[in-house]
Structure formats: C-alpha cells, structure tokens
Ligand SMILES: Nc1ncnc2c1ncn2[C@@H]1O[C@H](COP(=O)(O)OP(=O)(O)O)[C@@H](O)[C@H]1O
C-alpha cells in the first residue's frame with residue numbers, strides 16, 4: 259500500500275532564510291550593498307515619517323576572513339538621528355519577517371513589506387552566528403537601550419539575546435550593527451560608492467557620513483567622508499490615496515468591497531476609490 263504523505267508548513271522566515279538571494283543576498287558583494295541599503299532606507303523612511311532632517315552615518319570595517327569561501331568578515335554599522343524605536347518594537351522589526359509600519363497605508367516609501375532588515379539579521383546570523391546589535395532611543399526614553407536580536411527561523415519570531423540600558427549622547431535615533439560575510443566592491447555600477455553618492459543625490463536633504471576601508475586616506479578627517487545636505491527643506495509627503503479601480507483585478511475588487519462593512523454601493527464607489535479629481539472624496 260502506498261504511504262501517505264505528511265504535509266507540513268514552513269514559516270515565512272524559513273522561506274526567506276533559504277531564499278535570501280531573492281532579497282538581495284545573491285553574492286558577497288551584493289550582501290554588503292543590500293545590508294547598507296536596507297538600513298539606510300529605514301533611516302530615511304523613519305526620518306521622513308517623523309519630519310526630521312536625516313543625518314546618517316555608515317561605518318564599515320574588515321575584521322578578517324569570513325566563514326564562506328572567498329569572503330571577508332565585515333562589520334557594518336548604520337546610525338541615524340531618526341525617531342528611534344520603542345524597545346519592545348526592536349525585536350519585531352529586526353527579528354520578524356513581515357512586520358512593518360507601512361502596510362496598506364496607500365503611499366510610497368522605500369520599504370513596504372517588512373522584509374528588508376530581517377533579511378539582513380538572517381544573513382548575519384547564518385554567516386556569523388550573531389544577529390543584529392541595535393541601540394535605540396526615542397525622545398521619551400531617558401536612557402538608550404542596546405540589545406542583540408535574532409530571528410527564530412522556525413517560528414518567524416524575534417528573539418532578544420541580550421538587553422541593557424546605556425547612556426547615549428543623542429536625543430533620539432537608532433544604530434544597527436551587523437557582522438556579515440561579504441566582500442567590499444567600492445567602484446562600478448554595483449559598488450558602494452555609486453550607491454552612497456547616488457543616495458545623497460536623490461535625497462538632497464540628507465547629510466551622509468561614511469567610513470569604508472579602501473578609500474583614499476584622508477588623515478585630516480580621520481577617514482570619514484561627509485556629504486552635507488544641500489537643502490534644509492524636507493520632501494513633501496504625498497497624501498495617502500485609495501486604489502484606482504482600473505488597477506484592480508476582479509478578485510481584488512471583490513475583496514476591496516468587503517473591507518468597509520455595510521455601506522451603500524454608491525458611497526463605497528465614491529469614498530473608497532481614487533477619483534479623477536486627484537483626491538478621495
Ligand atoms: N532606523 C529606524 N528608525 C525607526 N524605525 C525604524 C527604523 N528601521 C526600521 N524601523 C521600523 O521598522 C519597520 C520595519 O522595517 P523593515 O523590516 O525594514 O520593513 P519596511 O521598511 O519594509 O517597513 C519599519 O516599517 C519602521 O516602522
């Protein structure tokens with residue numbers, strides 16, 4: 259008699275940990291680019307949401323050989339002056355996939371899905387056996403909290419490995435640090451400099467500092483490069499909009515109709531879709 263199969267299900271963390279190449283970890287050079295980009299994107303998004311002019315620093319240091327063939331062990335630290343995170347949210351943000359403040363809010367941001375920074379934690383964990391080290395302080399907190407967060411891959415849950423309160427000379431902000439297997443590529447289209455310089459070009463309100471091994475020595479600045487903002491004006495945040503019916507498939511249209519309880523069709527059509535007048539009425 260044929261044996262019956264056992265069907266089991268996997269957590270989203272299990273899926274991503276096995277398919278990290280889909281979210282930017284397809285090579286050692288991309289791994290460091292993605293790590294920096296995910297952290298900087300989050301800093302920019304958080305500052306934008308809080309109406310803060312962003313000041314972000316990116317620190318990269320080579321620690322020695324990596325665990326993978328032809329890789330190096332590299333420390334990446336990204337620090338911002340954003341609003342910071344509440345201590346209890348850090349574990350979700352860094353240790354859980356699909357945890358985000360940006361779902362379904364009807365406007366664009368750099369991140370949308372709550373995948374990016376958890377994938378970085380997973381890469382650090384897989385290659386260096388240690389997740390994210392985070393320092394966070396909100397304006398309300400008297401002291402900062404420093405903790406190490408990892409992903410419980412089996413259950414897609416964040417796990418706090420250590421936690422302490424520390425003094426931090428910032429009113430608010432967040433620092434995240436990862437030690438990852440990677441390889442630094444500075445130049446060329448996929449290089450770190452193209453990304454960092456491009457980021458300041460498209461975000462003229464950003465002041466960016468970076469220190470990366472392999473750059474021309476700059477003894478007078480302790481090897482930090484600073485690109486100052488060229489405008490003090492924050493980008494205007496677009497209004498959130500409802501979806502346009504022409505973008506919807508039949509199933510989406512039906513699902514959308516169930517979201518608002520018992521309303522008349524005419525009120526639903528008028529209020530829950532983007533109109534041609536450029537606003538929701
Ligand atoms: N540097 C930061 N400062 C404040 N909040 C942050 C920071 N980084 C992440 N967050 C919060 O954590 C959430 C999840 O981040 P992430 O996993 O990268 O997903 P996404 O950026 O797609 O929302 C963000 O939506 C944001 O609310």
Ligand SMILES: [Mg+2]
Pocket residue numbers: 296299300368369370372373374375
């Ligand atoms: Mg993100």
